[in-house]
Amino acid sequence: MALVSMIxxxxxxxxxxxxxxxxxxxxxxxxxxxxKEFTKNSTLIVGRKTFETLPKSxxxxxxxxxxxxxxSLLLPNHxxxxxxxxxxxxxxxxxxxxIVIIGGxxxxxxxxxxxxxxxxxDIIAVSEINTNNEGDIFFPEIPSCFTALDTEYFPxxxxxxLKWKFTVFSxxx
Ligand SMILES: NC(=O)c1ccc[n+]([C@@H]2O[C@H](COP(=O)([O-])OP(=O)(O)OC[C@H]3O[C@@H](n4cnc5c(N)ncnc54)[C@H](OP(=O)(O)O)[C@@H]3O)[C@@H](O)[C@H]2O)c1
Numbered sequence: 001m002a003l004v005s006m007i008x009x010x011x012x013x014x015x016x017x018x019x020x021x022x023x024x025x026x027x028x029x030x031x032x033x034x035x036k037e038f039t040k041n042s043t044l045i046v047g048r049k050t051f052e053t054l055p056k057s058x059x060x061x062x063x064x065x066x067x068x069x070x071x072s073l074l075l076p077n078h079x080x081x082x083x084x085x086x087x088x089x090x091x092x093x094x095x096x097x098x099i100v101i102i103g104g105x106x107x108x109x110x111x112x113x114x115x116x117x118x119x120x121x122d123i124i125a126v127s128e129i130n131t132n133n134e135g136d137i138f139f140p141e142i143p144s145c146f147t148a149l150d151t152e153y154f155p156x157x158x159x160x161x162l163k164w165k166f167t168v169f170s171x172x173x
Contacts, residue, residue, distance in 0.1 A: 002091060004045075004120045006101040007038050008108060008139050009127040009164075015135030017104055022053045025133040028164055030157055038125055039064055042098040045090045048072070050104035051081075067094060069107060087117055105137035112140050124169040131162050142169050 009024070009031055010016055017025060041063050046054070048070040059066065059078055066081045067090040076083060084090035087110055091099060101111050101121070111117045124146055126139075146169040153165045 002095055002097070002099055002120065003122045004091060004099045004101060004117075005038075005123040005125065006108070006111065006121055007035060007125040008103060009035075009129055010139045011129050011131045011133055011135065013132065013135075014138045014141075015133070016108075016139050017050075017137040018135045019137060022049065025135050026129055026131050026162060028127075028129055028157075028162055030154060031127045031129070031164060031166075034127065034166060039100050039102065042100045043067060043094040045069065045084075045087060045094075045099060045101045045107065047104045047107040050102065050107070065094075065097070087111055087114070091117070091120060105139070108139055112143060118143065118145075122171045126167050126169065127164055128167070129162050129164045145172050146170065147172055 008016060011025060015025060043065040045067050046069065048068055051066065051068045058064065059081065062080070064080065068076065068081060068083045069087055069090060070083050071085065084093060087107065101107060111121065124142060126142070149168045149170045151165050151167040154163065156163050
């Protein structure tokens with residue numbers, strides 16, 4: 001089975017999104033750049049609801065493939081997008097590729113709480129954004145089988161911008 005990475009950006013309450021308003025709860029350009037860099041040349045596993053919030057420019061870019069998790073049989077209309085009925089199926093169908101799980105809430109939870117999926121995850125990359133912007137979709141605690149490798153601190157890039165830090169958690173040996 002392939003090894004799998006996960007990437008997420010969380011606020012101070014571990015909030016990642018709002019069911020009332022799809023899309024990110026903040027805008028931190030440097031973090032978006034980091035997301036793009038981390039997910040380059042990879043197959044991204046994504047929940048149907050999050051997929052619907054992604055910009056067209058990202059979906060059409062040639063250096064990412066998307067496996068959209070959905071119970072629906074609708075066929076996607078981009079050549080680099082396919083659907084899978086489960087996260088396990090998506091991973092099995094992406095053998096030999098670099099796989100990154102990019103959310104959202106349901107997909108993160110199902111990956112971290114599923115004893116068939118969790119052992120396949122070797123890296124969890126977490127941006128912690130210093131914001132209390134309200135959300136009602138949350139990222140779970142990092143499982144104890146992971147340890148923080150190193151943390152990079154970023155000042156806000158604009159006078160009123162948000163401070164944030166980026167930590168890579170790696171599976172314990
Ligand atoms: N801050 C961050 O880093 C970050 C990252 C990603 C997303 N987000 C935010 O998270 C929010 C979306 O999260 P969400 O939890 O509402 O939705 P989601 O996880 O993106 O997608 C949920 C959908 O995935 C499909 N799905 C989930 N589990 C499945 C399973 N076991 N089998 C088959 N299909 C399954 C279903 O699609 P169907 O209904 O089509 O069957 C379900 O409705 C958005 O606000 C987004 O902006 C934040």
